[in-house]
Amino acid sequence: MFRILAGRALTPEGWQDGVEVAVGDDGRIVSVAPGHGAAADRTVPVLLPAVANLHSHTFQRAMAGLAERRGPAGRDSFWTWRAVMYRFLDLLDPDDVEAVAAMAFVEMLEAGYAAVAEFHYLHHAPGGAAYADPAELAGRIAAAAATARIGLTLAPVLYRRGGFDGAPLAGGQQRFGTTRDGFARLVEASGRHLAALPADAGLAVAPHSLRACAIDDVGFAAELLPQRPVHIHVAEQEAEVEACLAATGARPVAHLIDRLAVDGRWCLIHATHMTPQETAALARSGAVAGLCPVTEANLGDGIFAGAAFAGHGGCFGVGTDSNIRISLTEELRQLEYSQRLRERARVVLASAERSAGRFVHAQALAGGAAALGRDSGALAPGLWADMVALDPDRFAGSGAGDGLLDGWIFTGSDAAVTDVWSAGRHAVRDGRHVARAAVARRYRGVVERLAGRL
Amino acid sequence: MFRILAGRALTPEGWQDGVEVAVGDDGRIVSVAPGHGAAADRTVPVLLPAVANLHSHTFQRAMAGLAERRGPAGRDSFWTWRAVMYRFLDLLDPDDVEAVAAMAFVEMLEAGYAAVAEFHYLHHAPGGAAYADPAELAGRIAAAAATARIGLTLAPVLYRRGGFDGAPLAGGQQRFGTTRDGFARLVEASGRHLAALPADAGLAVAPHSLRACAIDDVGFAAELLPQRPVHIHVAEQEAEVEACLAATGARPVAHLIDRLAVDGRWCLIHATHMTPQETAALARSGAVAGLCPVTEANLGDGIFAGAAFAGHGGCFGVGTDSNIRISLTEELRQLEYSQRLRERARVVLASAERSAGRFVHAQALAGGAAALGRDSGALAPGLWADMVALDPDRFAGSGAGDGLLDGWIFTGSDAAVTDVWSAGRHAVRDGRHVARAAVARRYRGVVERLAGRL
Numbered sequence: 006m007f008r009i010l011a012g013r014a015l016t017p018e019g020w021q022d023g024v025e026v027a028v029g030d031d032g033r034i035v036s037v038a039p040g041h042g043a044a045a046d047r048t049v050p051v052l053l054p055a056v057a058n059l060h061s062h063t064f065q066r067a068m069a070g071l072a073e074r075r076g077p078a079g080r081d082s083f084w085t086w087r088a089v090m091y092r093f094l095d096l097l098d099p100d101d102v103e104a105v106a107a108m109a110f111v112e113m114l115e116a117g118y119a120a121v122a123e124f125h126y127l128h129h130a131p132g133g134a135a136y137a138d139p140a141e142l143a144g145r146i147a148a149a150a151a152t153a154r155i156g157l158t159l160a161p162v163l164y165r166r167g168g169f170d171g172a173p174l175a176g177g178q179q180r181f182g183t184t185r186d187g188f189a190r191l192v193e194a195s196g197r198h199l200a201a202l203p204a205d206a207g208l209a210v211a212p213h214s215l216r217a218c219a220i221d222d223v224g225f226a227a228e229l230l231p232q233r234p235v236h237i238h239v240a241e242q243e244a245e246v247e248a249c250l251a252a253t254g255a256r257p258v259a260h261l262i263d264r265l266a267v268d269g270r271w272c273l274i275h276a277t278h279m280t281p282q283e284t285a286a287l288a289r290s291g292a293v294a295g296l297c298p299v300t301e302a303n304l305g306d307g308i309f310a311g312a313a314f315a316g317h318g319g320c321f322g323v324g325t326d327s328n329i330r331i332s333l334t335e336e337l338r339q340l341e342y343s344q345r346l347r348e349r350a351r352v353v354l355a356s357a358e359r360s361a362g363r364f365v366h367a368q369a370l371a372g373g374a375a376a377l378g379r380d381s382g383a384l385a386p387g388l389w390a391d392m393v394a395l396d397p398d399r400f401a402g403s404g405a406g407d408g409l410l411d412g413w414i415f416t417g418s419d420a421a422v423t424d425v426w427s428a429g430r431h432a433v434r435d436g437r438h439v440a441r442a443a444v445a446r447r448y449r450g451v452v453e454r455l456a457g458r459l
Numbered sequence: 460m461f462r463i464l465a466g467r468a469l470t471p472e473g474w475q476d477g478v479e480v481a482v483g484d485d486g487r488i489v490s491v492a493p494g495h496g497a498a499a500d501r502t503v504p505v506l507l508p509a510v511a512n513l514h515s516h517t518f519q520r521a522m523a524g525l526a527e528r529r530g531p532a533g534r535d536s537f538w539t540w541r542a543v544m545y546r547f548l549d550l551l552d553p554d555d556v557e558a559v560a561a562m563a564f565v566e567m568l569e570a571g572y573a574a575v576a577e578f579h580y581l582h583h584a585p586g587g588a589a590y591a592d593p594a595e596l597a598g599r600i601a602a603a604a605a606t607a608r609i610g611l612t613l614a615p616v617l618y619r620r621g622g623f624d625g626a627p628l629a630g631g632q633q634r635f636g637t638t639r640d641g642f643a644r645l646v647e648a649s650g651r652h653l654a655a656l657p658a659d660a661g662l663a664v665a666p667h668s669l670r671a672c673a674i675d676d677v678g679f680a681a682e683l684l685p686q687r688p689v690h691i692h693v694a695e696q697e698a699e700v701e702a703c704l705a706a707t708g709a710r711p712v713a714h715l716i717d718r719l720a721v722d723g724r725w726c727l728i729h730a731t732h733m734t735p736q737e738t739a740a741l742a743r744s745g746a747v748a749g750l751c752p753v754t755e756a757n758l759g760d761g762i763f764a765g766a767a768f769a770g771h772g773g774c775f776g777v778g779t780d781s782n783i784r785i786s787l788t789e790e791l792r793q794l795e796y797s798q799r800l801r802e803r804a805r806v807v808l809a810s811a812e813r814s815a816g817r818f819v820h821a822q823a824l825a826g827g828a829a830a831l832g833r834d835s836g837a838l839a840p841g842l843w844a845d846m847v848a849l850d851p852d853r854f855a856g857s858g859a860g861d862g863l864l865d866g867w868i869f870t871g872s873d874a875a876v877t878d879v880w881s882a883g884r885h886a887v888r889d890g891r892h893v894a895r896a897a898v899a900r901r902y903r904g905v906v907e908r909l910a911g912r913l
Contacts, residue, residue: 070856070866074814305799345759360528402524403910412524
């Protein structure tokens, strides 16, 4: 048991001054009550529930910044970026995967995330040969999470084909593919690796996309773990929407909702290109929209219909996706700023009661917890103690009520994060991850070797 | 004289390893040559020319984060934000103006800017009464620049009317207005305050906008200092374009270019809403487009026609404008990301030779120097020694050639800035401004007093 005394905290009852949070040895919050500090192990000026990062491909962190130049064809797109990513995939061995994941997890914690859903599609060796343990690389992700102390929801990916035309997997994609049976074995073996992690770790399943899985394969994956989250990429690119329409007669989001029981277990990643009818149907389904604003801007995907989706009562959260830049404040800021540029208005994602900063933060808390299948998202007894402490002298704003979140998110940065606990594990102290030095040293070695071979 | 030895530097001849930069006691670069380090006063891993921030209203830093909630009318816009800003204006006294400006300048330097163009329209006391010295507040900006050691181009603003309809100035605007004669006296008095600053400080003139100045007033201001830059807000809002069209028969950018000799002396701030013909004409004029991507996203203004403007050979730079968030990397990143979202493509502002990071950085260097009328923008003998040193372990990417700028801008942040020199003045050391503690203490006192009265 340990106790944190917060000068100001965001509780389920709203903002409160002088709050003591007690955390049990199992990593769950025991109590949240007015505090005096006599018994506190640590005093912090501001304490918030920490957001879960609902979408990450950690290995892509090692190619961050390497694809910001024009391809030979002149103008670039998502698809030329993907070509660089596939070349990169030929180089990564299991040690590399673990080192890069550990670095990305450390950076996520330092940015104020307490947990992550790793959308994990890198299963086999380059060329497609299976490892002796089919979940070798899932095990490496789990080991990296243990090193970094992050809360992990591991989502093994079902990847069946090269496109809507049923093309066989080629090039970098050969590392992704499994049969249905192979996927079931992979999920089971991944679960064994997670058993070595603390009890807040868990599985999800991730049919990759309608490009890579026919609708029946998506349904198969979703039924494999009936109590756990289902993640799928959908409608990120216009070309993908056109191909889906041509192959199935329906647009991707409509196709999913028409054919499968999409509900609160589901997290639809991106959902960038929807008709107004699809937007309303997705909101009503209870599924989480998994938005990745920084990556979507980097890839030029387009802008989610945020105002309409929120107007229909939809729930969303945020993910770092390609990990081109790992920053929670920037993810939330870019989310709202993309909406403002789309709508040519200010304060789009907000309500009469909640400022823009409070609104996107509250959605990210709820959406992240739902998408990870994680008991988190609030400072409340019984939930995992996912908490972040801030130094309010590191950002502007009023510091009063929701103004504190407006200040952190719109004027500040990761630099304000002083402490992060993930299910009670104290991973960041005084702004720095406790294992940063060793993790960064190992990561640098990997990146230097890869840079010489790209 | 002092010497910096850089492991890698961006010189007019491109990237070079092992470069020694010698800086004279007058703050200008004496030589840039292959270096051995025997005589170096400081060794840094990476040295770049520092960008000039071409558009700032420093006083707005004190309201950063205070206007991110909905107004009483529900949906917000630029105009509701402006209403908050005008209320705020009633509270600021000269000491406040100086304290807030000093804080903003310190933050700009820590973000990697060496100089700033302050678009200064706060001339009088609340209610519009003149101070004994008409340039009292200009003097406070100059004093803040001296405290912060930033390179200052002060642009006193001519503000004549409340709108295209010639409405008299009301409310907060009463602090802005002058006659033509009053403006001439104000510019002259401002020049006397600048005489107390180092020799790199200078004046510009700033007719506020076509809203606030009829075209003849714009011309009057532009002729006042024929060798110095002319700054004007233009076409930020669609409502402003409509009002200009109704009042003058022309859209704002077309109206300016048709009626006045717009050339390389001019910096047109925002220029968000242009026809393709206006975009081409602006590029051909040689004027700098003064883009403020973070503020323009915060205000929901819309997205500049970057690809077309760059295609016509136009020159742009970046400004922190409202100072909602002061971050050079984020300004450059948001610039390119807004373009990608507009075009639904990657790597929009780039060329066959230059990556996205290098391209926007090169434009910001050239555009900033031109807009400030400042001998800067490169590590070259004779220019002011505006330089920034980076720690490449604080961002990802290859670190090789332009990849270094892609890494800093797309994966990194201000946290990578270790040192900044402005005309040779060493303002930031080890990531921290040399006067931060005292400036921040004074700023906090001001903000706390204002917060209680807003």
